[in-house]
Amino acid sequence: MFPSVWISGRVLGALYVAYTAAFYLRVSTAKSKRPIVTSKGQPPDQDALFEYRGLIHVHSDYSHDARGSYDELSRAAHRHGLAFLVITDHNNVDAIAAGEQGWRNGVLLLTGVESGRCEGYMLFVDIESYIHESISSTREALQEYLRQGGFGLVIHAGNCRRAWKGELDSAIDGLEILDYADQLYDCSVLAKLNAFLFYPANRALACLRVYHRPAETLARWDREASARPVVGFYGPNMHQNVRILGWEPKFPPADAVMPLASNHILSREPLTGDFQSDKRVVYTAIRNGNLFFALDILGDSSGFRFSARQEDSSAVMGETLPADVETVFSIRLPRIEDNSQFEIVIYRNGVEFLRERGRELTFRATQAGAYRVEVLTRVPTFFGRGRMAPWIYSNPIYLRP
Structure with missing residues (x-):
């Protein structure tokens, strides 16, 4: 026996x-490393806009629960081709007084703050000082930071544990649509287990396993944007710190998080190396919604454009044109060098307006609304041909009466 x-x-x-x-x-x-192969050359019909990649909602060792100095973060950002970081530590802007802001290692470092409010969590950016205890309401906080010339953005809007409660104050400028830490929290137990098992052998596939379209947050954004301009953006919520039975490894490291996704701001002015001027360029683009965000892990989306024109005027993402006038909208993907398949989906006020396969699309509209774009592609999976999911998310172009 x-x-x-x-x-x-x-x-x-x-x-x-x-x-x-x-x-x-x-x-x-x-197959998981950059399945979309894009050209490094200039996109066709290059416009006069300057495009810069960066991250909003990053934590440093000025947060009690995060690791990584400004210098270390700038070096990692430079390695991954990022032009700017908006570092938002918990309830303090001590880095401003310490002189941490500015250009370092080829990256523009800007300091904001993550603030816990009774409704949820916000970022206040383009501010010079922060007072936490003495400001009780979100409305008072917004008034104070607007007085400083700054603006507020809601984060964790769709997180299963800490979603924003109630309506958005009309003084709030934007909404974090895609938060990679929230994606991990909110995905299924099976997806978490798969990611844990995949990570040692294939970091990219592990990260893609937990990625899903944030449908509830997108629906909330669409509702808000149908009434007034609201900026949507990506935040990695990077801490580089976990606690396991008293052990605190620097995980996931910046070199794993920074390549996942980024915001691409568009500006008619270039970054010049002058801190004050460049700070204004970056914050103006963010506040106005002149940006799109994309999963860089799938492919470099630089060169994507969504624009609109009327007889005497034109607009890019975040801008407004008059309604009831024939408007020609154009979507152009980056120059793709492989056989990847794409679906371009147009939403008007959150309702699907048009869906086409291809790498560019032109359509006409006159009706008032917020028009935005999602570009879908096939995301690699462990088995099979993969699944269709968004690669690129645009900010809206608005037609208003």
């Missing part, structure tokens, strides 16, 4: 080892 049990145990052990080896071989060879 005992020899047969021992032999069965050896067989099961061998099968387990073989299965584990096959699993990690499959994971490590799965």
